Amino acid sequence: MKESTDTRYVYTISRIRVIEQKMLSPAMLERMIEAGTPEEALKVLHDAGYGYAGEGYSVGDYERLLSEEQEKVYRLLMETVPDTREFDFLIIKNDYHNLKVCLKAEFSDQAVEDAYLLSPSLVPGKQLMDLLRERNFSGLPAPMAESAAESIEAFTKMQDPQVIDLILDKAHYGHMLMLSDGLGSEFVSKLVNALVDLTNLKMLLRAKLIKKPRGFLESLLIEGGSFDKEFYHKLFELGYDQIASACVDTEYYRLLTESINALKLSGSLAGFEKLCDNYLVDVLKTVKYAIFGIEPLVAYYLAKELEIKNVRIIMVGKINGLAQYAIRERLRETYV
Amino acid sequence: MEFFSEQLVGTVLAVIGAAFAFIIPGIGSSKAVGAAGQSAAGVLSEDPTKFVSVMVLEALPSTQAIYGFVIAFLIVGKIVVGEALDFGSGLILFLAGLPMGIVGYVSALWQGRVSISGINMVAKQGGGMIQGVILALMVEMFAILALIVSFQIIGKA
Structure with a gap:
């Protein structure tokens, strides 16, 4: 693979090298698995600096903790890189997820609960809801607007919520390929x-x-x-x-x-x-x-995403009283 | 052009050599120290206690510019005011600027990379400074050799 010589990201990369030290090691994940209660498992996360400082997180809102942790990573990138648009391809999956949630809620006459909307996203969840309600797609990126219109049309024709998934999944990957091609990495x-x-x-x-x-x-x-x-x-x-x-x-x-x-x-x-x-x-x-180059930043963001997936597996397992071996079996390999 | 008489060709060549010997490594060092500085700031944003380690590593690629300065100084020293340098001496002094200029530039850039890697290493483990410095000094050697070669050539003028 050709090595990048783009020096615009050295500041962020070095900063990440320090922060990376706090990523959850296999030993820490093991401590979470062996914890007697979900509270104890949560404490490991707290010790690892998860979430925003000074906020008390209880077991009940561990999902909020995890999404804020991912947001923290994204915010670090946004604050320190020269061109924030370059990271759009990493987060549009949340946009398409939110789009699905909003459309399906609308078609089944339900209100959208905030907890179902993911962040970080290009278009904030609340704003997306408003735009969809007004059928105003001009505020959305072009591929998103097209696929939203297409899925509304397909749903009114076929009355099958699965078509929304089909159309939006394809649109998501197409959009991601388009954005990542522009990076030349x-x-x-x-x-x-x-x-x-x-x-x-x-x-x-x-x-x-x-x-x-x-x-x-x-x-x-x-x-x-x-x-x-x-x-x-x-x-x-x-x-x-x-x-x-x-x-x-x-x-x-x-x-x-x-x-x-x-x-x-x-x-x-x-x-x-x-x-x-x-x-x-x-x-x-x-x-x-x-x-x-941009590569270490992308790698860190995705590594963090996978780490959070691991944490979610453990927390869900702990809360539902799953056996330790069953949790271990599901765990992914770690980046650190 | 009266000023650019044939007699002055030697002197002009020597001046170009001196300028080359400084400008090129100067650019290299600026780039390398600049990038390493950003990297160092990244580490310090998260962990200010590592200041000494990252500062030493950041400064390493600046030596090429210093060597370039020495060579340029020595070349200019050969020019005596009011006395035109003969063509042969001028050409030798011009050539003397090349090893320092070219090797200095390349070694500054690559030493910068090693420095940044060293800074990232220090970011991960507190005690890595000495190792980082030694690794970066390996690249330093080529700049030193270029300095000696340029110095020797100046002696023949």
């Missing part, structure tokens, strides 16, 4: 391509798992990424064992071999999702010691 392109590929592979395995016809897969596949649709259709015709061997020349061979083994044992895609996250962590680690 090999690492970011590889990362975004991997996200698209892994989503498509997940669709493929899911379609096979629930024994859906080929046309179903066609409607799910996302354009872009490393392979064309023909490739996935070819895989779709193969048995589980052959899928991995057909991908022997790709980056995902090991991932597929392991996850198909897990899939055959458990009959669920949970193992695949975990292995996807582990794969992404490995990609992120390739720029762990980079000193220039």
Whole structure:
């Protein structure tokens, strides 16, 4: 991979190198798992500097704590980098999520609860709600506005909330590819391509798992990424064992071999999702010691996102009294 | 042009050599120390106790400009007011500026990278300053060699 020589980010990178020390190590996650109560687990987070200082967080609002922690990372980037638009591709997934929530709530005549709206996002959740209510899409980025209009139209025609997911998911990845292309970073392109590929592979395995016809897969596949649709259709015709061997020349061979083994044992895609996250962590680690360029910042943001995912798994497990081994089984690899 | 008479060619060449020997490493050092300074500020924003370590590491790539200054000074010292330098001496002094100018520039930039890496290392572990300095000094050696070569060439003028 070509190394970046862009020195505009050295300040933020060095700052992150200090903050990174406070990321949750496997030992700290283990302490959370072994905690007797959810309160004790929360205390580990508190000690690691989670959330905003001076705010008391109780077990009940751990979700708020986690979303504020992610916001803190985003805010650090926004405050210190020369061009904040370069990080849009990282957060638009929250925009599309919020869009889905708002549209589905509207079509089922429910009020949108704040807790369901994610931040950070390009368009703040509240503002998005207002814009949608007034059907005023001019305030949204073009691909978002188009897909919102398209999904409203499709829903009124078909009355099926699933079409909203289909349209917006595709729009999200298309938008992300478009934004990340502009950055000219090999690492970011590889990362975004991997996200698209892994989503498509997940669709493929899911379609096979629930024994859906080929046309179903066609409607799910996302354009872009490393392979064309023909490739996935070819895989779709193969048995589980052959899928991995057909991908022997790709980056995902090991991932597929392991996850198909897990899939055959458990009959669920949970193992695949975990292995996807582990794969992404490995990609992120390739720029762990980079000193220039946007790459370490992107890696830190996503590493933090994965860390928060781990914390959520533990907190949900603790609150619901899940056995320790069951929590451990679900944990993703850590960046530090 | 009366001023640019043939007699002055030697002197002019020597002056260009002196300017080159300073300007080029000067640019390199400015870039390197500038980037390292931003990196140092990043660490200090989070952990002000590391000031000494990151300051030392930040300053390392400035030496190339200092060496360039020395060579430029020595070359200019060969020019005597009112006496035109002959062409041969002028050419030698011009060439003397090249090793310092070119090697100084490149080594400043790369030493800057090592310094920034060192600063990031100090960010992670408190006691890493000495190691960081030693690693950066490896690059320093090439600037020192260039300084000696330029110095030797000046002696032949």
